Amino acid sequence: MIDIPSLLRDLDAVRQQSPLIHNITNYVVMNNTANGLLAIGASPVMAHAIDEVADMASIASALVINIGTLDAQWVESMLAAGKTALSKGIPVILDPVGAGATPYRTAVCKQIIAECKPCIIRANASEIMALYNAAEKTKGVDSTDSSDTALDSAKALAKQTGAIVVVSGQTDYITDGTTIKTVKNGNPMMARVTGMGCTATAMVATFAAVNPNILEAATHGMAVMGIAGEIAATKSSGNGSLQVNFLDELYNLNGDTIKTNIKQ
Secondary structure, three states, rough: OHHHHHHHHHHHHHHHHHEEEEEEOOOOHHHHHHHHHHOOOOEEEEEEOOOOOOHHHHOEEEOOOOOOOOOHHHHHHHHHHHHHHHHHHEEEEOOOOOOOOOOHHHHHHHHHEEEEEEEEEEEEEHHHHHOOOOOOOOOOOOOOOHHHOOOHHHHHHHHHOOEEEEOOOOOOEEOOOEEEEEEOOOOHHHHOOHHHHHHHHHHHHHHHOOOOOOOHHHHHHHHHHHHHHHHHOOOOHHHHHHHHHHHHHHHHHHHHHHHHHHHO
């Protein structure tokens, strides 16, 4: 069960504090992610230059490391920012885009986990399974597995890394390895909008910036994503209008909307 008063408290905190979310993310989704963060009330910054990432991470409320468009220079920046955030107690959130698609991606993810110790890892089912078992393969950056099939891997990965693991899918699973939270809101059309998962990662980072209970924060971030996406889908004729309507629903989200639409 999701505690609605706690979710509303966190949503209010986001809008009151406007936490700075530092994103080292991919070229494909920068605009989508920034707009999603602005819509919910956070303050986004996209900075990946090695000369400034440590300084930027040190003043952020949370750091998102998203490996979508990977190269060696970006890896250097990710590690520098991640180590800085870790040293200052700033939440580090990893989105291991395409883990399992190539050995390089998987190796980089494991290096980030080892050296930056993210408090949240959010991914699709195939990526989570690949992170736990390198023999698993993914289809590019898309999941070939349902979130249900990845739950055991998610629990094991959480115990292995100490991170809260979030598996996106028809049902979202959030686990610390023992406790399992679920988010049942959402719509299949969301998977047809590029970067929706990346926005979800930024959303859980936003809630981690205002709530030190990371399991609860990650659950609240995914709930906000699912509710806004589900409502937006009812007003959309396709994935193009969904993208716009989703931002509007995030912006307009309030207590009454959450209480009416949350699925427990």
